[in-house]
Amino acid sequence: MSDALTSGPPPGAGLTAPDLSARSRPGEAVIKALLLLAAVLSIGITFGIVAAIIGPTIEFFQQVPVGQFFATKDIGSQDIRPAVVPLMMGTAITTAIALVVAVPFGLGAAMYLSEYASKRARKWLKPTVELLAGVPSVVYGFFAVYFVTQIVLQGWLGLEVSFFNSWSAGLVLGVMIIPTVASLAEDALSAVPQALRQGSFAMGANRMQTTLRVVFPAALSGIAAAVVLGLSRAVGETMIVTMAGGAAKNMSLDPGEGRQTMTAFIAQTAQGETPVGTPGYNMLFAVALLLFAITFVINAVSIAIVRRFRQAY
């Protein structure tokens, strides 16, 4: 049938129709498949994380009762120290201090960059603020211990804080996430259409009123997402809290004392000589799974906020 069509002119027609279908290119298909594979690998990473953590976690809960893990005090054998609630408290307190620093300063910087700065100033100011996120966390940790704790808190302010304390860990952590909050919030503010601002000015509002009452509410979903992402950064950051926050489980609420966070626990235990397979080693994975779950939920909330409340202009 196809032979009859392609070979020789069909009876009665003076012209042969040119073949317009694309030549098949097997190489092209291979390349596309490779690109797809690279993209699918990113899903593999997520599954890999869960797979890597869940095995030792199951083993841990066979060795240690769940009740001892979700406890405020270490009970049971002394060498495991299974209680995780003090670690969650540590994370919560340092994160809260960090957000108290990062949210106002981050939003203030974002409002200035988006609503007040000239285009040229913004081009250089924004990268400068973003440099704060580029400073390695181990440098921030060193700075927190030897400058913020010893010189600022104990020296200049004369506070009675211990060598390891949550004030310096939280404050420096806050500085570190300012750019995360500022950068995303600035994107959200800049995305508010000019017409809204012009409308506000035309009604006689000044720049501050326009920023606070028109632009800020219009960008609220993006700003909320920025704050939530800053929160998840603070929860997951390791080196600052490991170096400046100390290694003691502490249920008190006094930020002047040191306390171990979830991430600090993982880093400090991994550094020690805990033999593989022991409950002490497996607890690392149980805490990591909890940490992964917490950041996963925080992040899902952030994505949901943007999806649900985004205004389409």
Add this chain to the structure above:
Amino acid sequence: MSVAASTASEVTLATIASGRTRDRDIKSLLFLGALWFSLFFGIMVLLALIIDTAIAGAPRLDGNLFTRFESTLFPERTGFKAGIVGSLWLMATTALLAIPLGIAAALHLEEFADGTRWYNKLIEVNLQNLAAVPSIIYGMLAGAIMSFLGFAFGGIVIGGAIALALLILPVVIITTREAVRAVPQDIRQASLALGATPWQTTWRQTLPSAVPGIATGTILGLSRAIGEAAPLILVGIATVRFLPTGLDSKVTALPIQIFNLSSNSQEAFQTAASAAIIVLLVMVLAMNAVAIIIRNKFQKSW
């Protein structure tokens, strides 16, 4: 406006003075002052950090810093040769792993993926999540991959590089996508109209046009990788006193050396750590500066 009025402050004050009298009441000026303070607070902290470290580390910014290995006996002569060279090894290996993979994934998502397919949607959501996973978790995954591949002991170059590559992969993918998306549709259509296949269009037109954006994102990702310590601790990287000889050789990194020294109470070690921090900061800030220059100079506005 005079030439001198070039900073943001002067421009803003000039705007206020020139006509917007409504912006001159005390509340507005206080508000502007608060915004200013927010912006410069971070920059002030950065300056304090740099100045404090420079003063503390200056006495040890000598040749020993670069030519000697760590010494626990002679803190005044201890060096960071192993850490500096090790960090460069780790960064190069990380780049080899993360950049091709990241660009390939980004090209699939931007140029070839059918966004309505469920698996492409899953990849999208998944990428957003991966970008927020704590770095320490990537260290645990890399450790599991290493034991799965059958490496008997940790702390080697390829293990650290896998951890860092996993960490920066989402950053590379996201920035590459943005750069590719910014290339106007006209260029692709012109290429296709001249008879190029979709892949030829991507390889010869879209990708070259997106190179400045991709370079910026990749350099920023690598500068993050070079400063990371937490994932490296999880794959067992500690201090060593030799240089790596291959991908399966034991290695240390500058941030790891700094971290280990910081818990040493002898002041001479802290001075050495401060000097090492200066070296690390110079590396990181130089990479950031290169990225910013590429972004500001070479990025085309179509």
